[in-house]
Amino acid sequence: MNEPLLQVQGLGKRFGGFVALDDISLDIREGERVGLIGPNGSGKSTLVNCLSGTLKHDSGKVRFDGHAFDGLPAYRRTRLGLARSFQLPKPFRSLTVVQNLHVPLLFTAKHRGGARLSTVEIDARCAELLRLVALDGKARMQPRDLTQIEMRKLELARAMAAAPKLLIADEAMAGLSHSEVDDILALLVKLNQSGVTVILIEHIMRAVMSFSERLVCLVAGKKIADGQPQEVVRNPEVERAYLGE
Amino acid sequence: MKNSAFCLLTAAAVIVIFAVAMLTLANDYFFFAGYVVLQYIVLATAWNVLGGYTGYINFGTAGFFAIGAYSSVVLHKLWGPPIPLLIVVGGVLSGLVGLGMGVLTLRLRGVFFAIGTLALAIVVQTFVTNWDFVGGSRGVYIIRPATAPLLGNYIHYLFLVMLALAGFAIALARCVEHSTLGFGLAAVRDDEQAAEAAGVPTLKLKLISTTLSGALMGMAGAPLPYYVTYLDPTSGFNLAYAVNSIAMPLIGGMTSWVGPLLGAIFLGTIQQAATVTISSSLNLLLVGVLLVLFVVVAPNGLIGLWRPRRRAREGS
Amino acid sequence: MFTELLLNAIVSGIVLGGFYAAVSVGLAISFGMLDIGNLAHPAFVILGAFCVYVLNQRWGIDPLIGAILITPFFFVLGAGLYGIYHYSFERRGEEGLRGLAFFFGILFITEVALILGFGVDYRFVQASYIDATLHIGFVDLAWRTLVPCIAAFAMIGALQLFMSRTYIGRAILAVSQDSLALRLMSINPSRVKLIAFSLSLATAAIAGALLIIIQPVEPSIGRDYIGRVFAIVVLGGMGSFPGMLCAAILLGVAESLTATFYGPSWAPAVSFGILLLTLALRPAGILGRA
Numbered sequence: 001m002n003e004p005l006l007q008v009q010g011l012g013k014r015f016g017g018f019v020a021l022d023d024i025s026l027d028i029r030e031g032e033r034v035g036l037i038g039p040n041g042s043g044k045s046t047l048v049n050c051l052s053g054t055l056k057h058d059s060g061k062v063r064f065d066g067h068a069f070d071g072l073p074a075y076r077r078t079r080l081g082l083a084r085s086f087q088l089p090k091p092f093r094s095l096t097v098v099q100n101l102h103v104p105l106l107f108t109a110k111h112r113g114g115a116r117l118s119t120v121e122i123d124a125r126c127a128e129l130l131r132l133v134a135l136d137g138k139a140r141m142q143p144r145d146l147t148q149i150e151m152r153k154l155e156l157a158r159a160m161a162a163a164p165k166l167l168i169a170d171e172a173m174a175g176l177s178h179s180e181v182d183d184i185l186a187l188l189v190k191l192n193q194s195g196v197t198v199i200l201i202e203h204i205m206r207a208v209m210s211f212s213e214r215l216v217c218l219v220a221g222k223k224i225a226d227g228q229p230q231e232v233v234r235n236p237e238v239e240r241a242y243l244g245e
Numbered sequence: 246m247k248n249s250a251f252c253l254l255t256a257a258a259v260i261v262i263f264a265v266a267m268l269t270l271a272n273d274y275f276f277f278a279g280y281v282v283l284q285y286i287v288l289a290t291a292w293n294v295l296g297g298y299t300g301y302i303n304f305g306t307a308g309f310f311a312i313g314a315y316s317s318v319v320l321h322k323l324w325g326p327p328i329p330l331l332i333v334v335g336g337v338l339s340g341l342v343g344l345g346m347g348v349l350t351l352r353l354r355g356v357f358f359a360i361g362t363l364a365l366a367i368v369v370q371t372f373v374t375n376w377d378f379v380g381g382s383r384g385v386y387i388i389r390p391a392t393a394p395l396l397g398n399y400i401h402y403l404f405l406v407m408l409a410l411a412g413f414a415i416a417l418a419r420c421v422e423h424s425t426l427g428f429g430l431a432a433v434r435d436d437e438q439a440a441e442a443a444g445v446p447t448l449k450l451k452l453i454s455t456t457l458s459g460a461l462m463g464m465a466g467a468p469l470p471y472y473v474t475y476l477d478p479t480s481g482f483n484l485a486y487a488v489n490s491i492a493m494p495l496i497g498g499m500t501s502w503v504g505p506l507l508g509a510i511f512l513g514t515i516q517q518a519a520t521v522t523i524s525s526s527l528n529l530l531l532v533g534v535l536l537v538l539f540v541v542v543a544p545n546g547l548i549g550l551w552r553p554r555r556r557a558r559e560g561s
Numbered sequence: 562m563f564t565e566l567l568l569n570a571i572v573s574g575i576v577l578g579g580f581y582a583a584v585s586v587g588l589a590i591s592f593g594m595l596d597i598g599n600l601a602h603p604a605f606v607i608l609g610a611f612c613v614y615v616l617n618q619r620w621g622i623d624p625l626i627g628a629i630l631i632t633p634f635f636f637v638l639g640a641g642l643y644g645i646y647h648y649s650f651e652r653r654g655e656e657g658l659r660g661l662a663f664f665f666g667i668l669f670i671t672e673v674a675l676i677l678g679f680g681v682d683y684r685f686v687q688a689s690y691i692d693a694t695l696h697i698g699f700v701d702l703a704w705r706t707l708v709p710c711i712a713a714f715a716m717i718g719a720l721q722l723f724m725s726r727t728y729i730g731r732a733i734l735a736v737s738q739d740s741l742a743l744r745l746m747s748i749n750p751s752r753v754k755l756i757a758f759s760l761s762l763a764t765a766a767i768a769g770a771l772l773i774i775i776q777p778v779e780p781s782i783g784r785d786y787i788g789r790v791f792a793i794v795v796l797g798g799m800g801s802f803p804g805m806l807c808a809a810i811l812l813g814v815a816e817s818l819t820a821t822f823y824g825p826s827w828a829p830a831v832s833f834g835i836l837l838l839t840l841a842l843r844p845a846g847i848l849g850r851a
Contacts, residue, residue, distance in 0.1 A: 054438055073448070074441035083442070090439035092432050094500065103432045106425050108444030162444055302658050304600075304665060349841040356598045359661050360791050361840050363600075364833035367788055371830035382826070484784070488669050491662055530673040537666035540659050541649045 003066065005030040005166060005197055006051070006082070011060035013043075013050055020046040022221040024060070028166070028199065033192050035212030035229065036201045039241055043221040044201050045087060048170050052084040053077045065165060078104070079111040081165035085158070085172055089151040091143035097154060098139040101126045104161040125161070132187060133157045149180050156187065166197040173204050181207050209233070217241070248420045255419075259412040263405055276404040280472060282513035283407040284465050288486065289493035289505035290414040291461030294421060296491070297499030299454040300434030301351075302359045306490040307483060308366030309339045309459045311373065313466025314476060318379050321387060321470065327394065328406055328468050335467030336460040342369075343459020347452045366487070374478045384477025387470040403472055407465075414461050418502040421457070430454060462490075485529055489516075492536040498548025507547055565699045570821040571814055572700050576710045578813025580775060582806050583713030584768040584786060585793040586720060587761035592791075593800035594737035595754050597646065600664040603786035604671035605762055609635065609769020610684075610778045611675060617686040624686045625712065628770030632763045639762030642667070643755050651751075668783070675780035683777035691774060709771035716767055720760075721802050733757045737800050785829050792836035 004027040013021040021043045028034055038044050049055040051062060053074030062069040064082055072080075083104075092100050105125060110116045117125070130136040133153035143151060152172050159167055169188060173181045185207055192198050202208045208215070208229070215232040217225040219241040225232040232238055246254075270276065288306060295301050313335030320326055320334060342365070350361035374382045393402030421427050429450045432440035441447050470476050489512065497508025512532065519528040543550055584606055591599040612634075613627040622630070650660045695702040724730040732753045772778060793812055797805030816831045 052442060054442065073446075074438075075444050075446045078442060078444040086439065086442070090436045092435040092439065094431055094435055095428075099428070103428055103440070103445060104443040106428055107446070111444070158439075158443060296658070300658060302661050349837060353840060355658065356661060357795075357840050359598070360600075360795075361837060364788055364791075364836045364840075367784070367833045368830050368837065371827060371833075375824075375826055484669065484672075488665070491665065495662060524677075526673055526676050530670060530677065533666050533670040533673060537663060537670065540662045540666060541645065544659055 004028055005032075005065055007061075007063040008051070009061045009063075011047070011050060011057050011062065013046055013055065013057050020221050021050065021057070024218075024221075024223050026216065026223065026226070028197060030165070030197055031192070031195065032197055033189075033211055033213045034197075034199045035208040035215045036199055036218065037203070037205075037208055037215065037238075038218035041220075042218040042241075044218055045170060046221075047218065048084055048168050048201065051077075051168065052082060075107070078162050078164070079108050081163075082168070083159040083162040083164035083166070084168040085155045085170055087170040087174075089143075089148075089155040091146075091151060091154055091158075093143055096140050096142060097135060097146070098126050098130065100143065100154060100158055101129055101161045104158055108162040129157045129161055132160075132190075134183070149176055152176070152184070156184070160191065160196075164196060166199065167191065168199045168201070170201045171203065173202055173207055185211055205233075248423055251419050252416045255412045255416040259408050263408055266404070267401065273398075273400050276400045278517045280400075280404050280407050281517060282510060283404070283411045284469075285489060285493060285513045286411040286506055286509040287407070287414045287465040288462055288490040289497070289509040290411075290418050290502060291458050291465065292490040293494040293499055293502075293505045294418055294461070295454045295458035297494055297501075297504065298422065298427065298430045298434065299451060301355050301451065301454070302491070303362045303455075303458065304359055304487050304491075305346075305362030305364075305366035306462055307486040308362070308369040309343060309462035310466035310469075310486055311366075311369060311478075312339045312342055313463035314469040315373055315379050316463070317467045317470050318385055318387065318476060322378070328402075328471065332406070332410065332464045332467040336464040339463020339466070340456045340460030342463075343455040343457075344452060346459070347455035351448060351451045351455065370478055380477065382478060384475055385470075387474050387476065389471050389474060399471070403468055406468055410464060414465075415502050415506060417457070417461070418505075422501060426450065426453065485532070488529070488532055488536060489513075492532050492539070494546070495544075496535060496539045496546050498546030500545070500548070504546050504548050511547070562699075566821060567818075569700055570817045572702065573706065574814030574817030575810050576702065576706045576813070577817060578810030579710035579713045580706065580771055581789055581793060581813050582809035583709065583716055583764070583771055585790040585797075585805055585809055586717055586802070587764035587768065588790045588794045589797065589800060589802065589805045590733075590757055590761040590764070593794050593797075593805070594733065595757055596737075597643075597754075597758065598661045598664060599758075599761070600661065600787065601668040601671060602761070602765060603783040603790060604668045605635065605638075605765040606769045606772060606786065607675065607778060607780060607783040608671055609766040610773040611679060611769075611780075612766070613770040613773055614684045614686055614778070617688075618684075621687075623688055624770045624774050625708075628767045631770075632766045635766035636759045636763040639759035640755055642762070643758040646758075647751060647754070668787075672780050672783055679780065681779055681781070683779045684773070685777040686773050688774065705774050709774050712767070712771055716764065717802060717806065720764070724802075729753070729756060733760075734800075785832075788829065788833035788836055792832045792839065795836060796839045 006028040008024060008026040011021055011024040024047060036044055046055065050057040053072060064077070065080060067080055069077055092103065102122060105117060105122050127136065130139055133156060135150060135153055135157065138146065138150065143154065146154065156169065156172055173184050176184065181204060188198055188200065188211065200208060200211055212229050214227065215225070215229040216223060217232055217238050219237070224237045225235045266279065288310065292303060292306060295303050316335050316338050317331045320331055346361060346365055350358045373379060379385055389399050393399040396402045396405065429440070429445045432443065432445050433447050433450055437447055493508030493512050494505040495508070496512060497506065498504030512535070516528050516532065519531060539546065588599060588602045591597045591602065609631060612631045613624045616622040616627040616630065617624055646660060646663065650663065690704040690708055693704045695704060695707060724734055732748055733756070736750045736753045789812060793805055793808045797808035812832055812835060815835065816828050819831045820828050
């Protein structure tokens with residue numbers, strides 16, 4: 001397909017008098033690995049929320065896979081193939097780990113795969129996903145019994161269960177150790193190799209630099225850089241945003 | 246256990262319980278009291294579909310319940326159809342009102358929905374109070390038919406009707422619980438944003454939940470005029486319905502169909518005993534105190550005390 | 562004359578609205594600013610009314626003086642109530658469902674306790690200004706509605722000054738907007754919320770005194786006020802005092818007109834109907850925050 005998978009044109013969002021996103025335009029091609037960086041409060045999470053439909057954008061247009069996303073509720077966007085994980089994990093607390101994965105499989109997979117999944121298929125996909133994130137031993141546990149890292153992995157697994165074409169991973173690695181970061185990175189690379197476009201939002205520069213083919217930088221709601229990772233980090237405005245004058 | 250098996254089991258239980266009651270209970274009083282407890286089983290189960298399964302609290306039980314009761318009054322005055330039809334009509338009307346309520350307020354946070362339900366109950370009550378055809382504030386008298394279909398004794402008939410309705414409500418709740426819908430509702434209850442992100446059509450499911458809940462409450466109210474024979478807005482819209490339908494699932498446990506059943510039997514029988522022995526106001530005070538106590542101390546109800554950690558439900 | 566009737570209805574609606582604002586200001590604080598769905602607020606207003614009634618009946622104390630006497634007790638009661646609420650719900654992050662059920666239970670208990678204590682008869686107070694009426698042209702203003710209206714404005718004005726001028730007041734405004742920022746300034750948000758909530762209950766005491774000056778009181782009339790106060794707070798944009806005042810007066814006029822031209826039995830539907838419409842169409846309120 002020649003058209004970019006995700007097309008964002010002139011996206012704007014304000015909260016009262018505060019402008020969170022100002023005229024953001026972005027194109028993401030299928031199969032790309034895009035990193036999104038920016039200091040705290042720059043609007044990264046707001047952008048994710050507007051793309052996923054959790055928030056309604058005030059101005060601009062979003063197109064995904066040939067569909068107009070404007071005004072579409074979040075669940076429809078997930079069903080059309082755009083999934084996101086949450087920065088602070090939001091598991092379904094009254095369900096077990098594996099049941100957490102059941103939810104997207106029951107409500108999204110049918111729309112992505114075309115047919116309702118049987119119990120056998122659901123169990124198989126859950127097992128596969130849990131293995132990928134190394135949670136297969138904890139399938140019947142409750143989210144409250146998981147460690148922080150495990151909850152992050154569950155969060156990612158749940159987003160992956162929706163069989164997305166594009167996955168937005170929102171700060172999935174914050175606070176993790178060196179090797180844990182590598183685990184998640186490997187997972188995302190593998191996902192990308194299987195055809196999923198990934199937008200990685202992170203503060204951990206090492207992870208972002210090694211993962212991204214392309215880097216986008218947001219500062220104070222505006223996109224100030226978009227291109228090759230090496231060039232973007234050398235961009236003086238980007239440096240200024242992170243390190244100050 | 247599959248849902249279909251459970252439904253058959255419930256139907257069998259209804260028949261067995263009715264047979265036992267007919268054979269062992271000598272005094273009609275027990276049928277009168279039993280009707281009230283059964284009615285509360287329906288109301289508590291109905292409330293819990295929206296409250297426990299979906300996480301949206303409804304203070305307007307009295308409104309939905311009274312819609313069922315007053316639609317029966319209207320139909321009785323116009324034509325006098327049999328009770329099963331009244332139940333269907335009551336259910337449909339209340340379900341529609343539940344749907345309307347949902348459309349108005351479910352896009353907002355849960356607290357606004359809750360307040361909206363309170364508002365609804367009072368608006369419906371005001372309409373009924375000002376509507377002379379159903380008696381207005383003076384109330385209306387309903388004459389019970391002399392003989393009942395199938396059984397002869399009308400009290401026994403009402404008891405059977407409410408028993409069947411209770412069985413139906415429980416079976417319906419259980420079927421919802423162990424279905425894709427139930428999973429979706431649990432996701433909505435646990436984290437609505439995450440549910441939407443996972444592909445759950447949260448608004449649609451919430452609307453289904455309110456409609457079902459409202460419909461069941463209306464069905465519970467439909468036979469009421471024949472039970473009390475005199476109906477007026479003050480008794481029809483009694484706040485006790487709201488408090489009880491919240492207290493019973495809360496005390497019994499909100500995560501499954503067992504909780505409202507337990508809570509209704511427990512609280513319902515206590516109240517039937519108390520109304521006879523102490524004043525009805527003291528009885529209501531007791532319910533209120535129990536509600537507050539449980540919500541503070543044992544929020545997972547009796548089931549939660551019995552099984553201290555919330556076990557996950559078996560999946561579908 | 563129609564215009565006389567209309568004008569009287571509007572004027573008494575405005576005066577009534579002023580009083581409604583006094584009843585609602587407590588909820589504007591607890592629900593509007595602190596996000597605590599205190600359904601029991603109207604019940605405490607009624608409780609305040611009954612306390613003032615007892616003081617008036619036993620010792621002949623003027624209701625306004627009585628209000629001032631009971632306010633400290635209501636403040637303490639508010640502190641206790643918030644303590645239970647905070648310990649049981651806010652701490653565990655389960656405010657939503659259970660907090661509401663908690664306050665609903667308190668509402669119910671208070672009403673039933675009052676019925677048990679006082680029965681269902683209407684109670685009223687004796688005071689020198691209650692029976693007199695002020696005549697301006699063809700507009701009649703009963704003092705028993707005017708005095709509460711004036712007192713209401715005074716109370717709300719005092720609160721507004723408190724909120725904007727004092728340290729604690731500004732802390733309350735801050736906690737309603739961003740409790741994390743407050744914590745970063747090493748002010749304990751819970752302590753601030755405690756004071757604010759206790760304050761909201763203290764206003765209920767005063768509002769109760771004003772209520773029993775306006776009309777005779779019996780335990781279940783609190784239910785009529787649930788709709789009114791929530792409608793006013795929501796329509797007024799949650800935490801905003803000026804918004805709440807506008808909404809209160811609007812509601813008062815709407816009810817007054819309905820009562821005059823359609824009959825008083827429709828009055829409860831007005832406030833609850835307005836509430837439903839506001840929730841459906843413009844939940845941010847007239848002057849609301851986005």
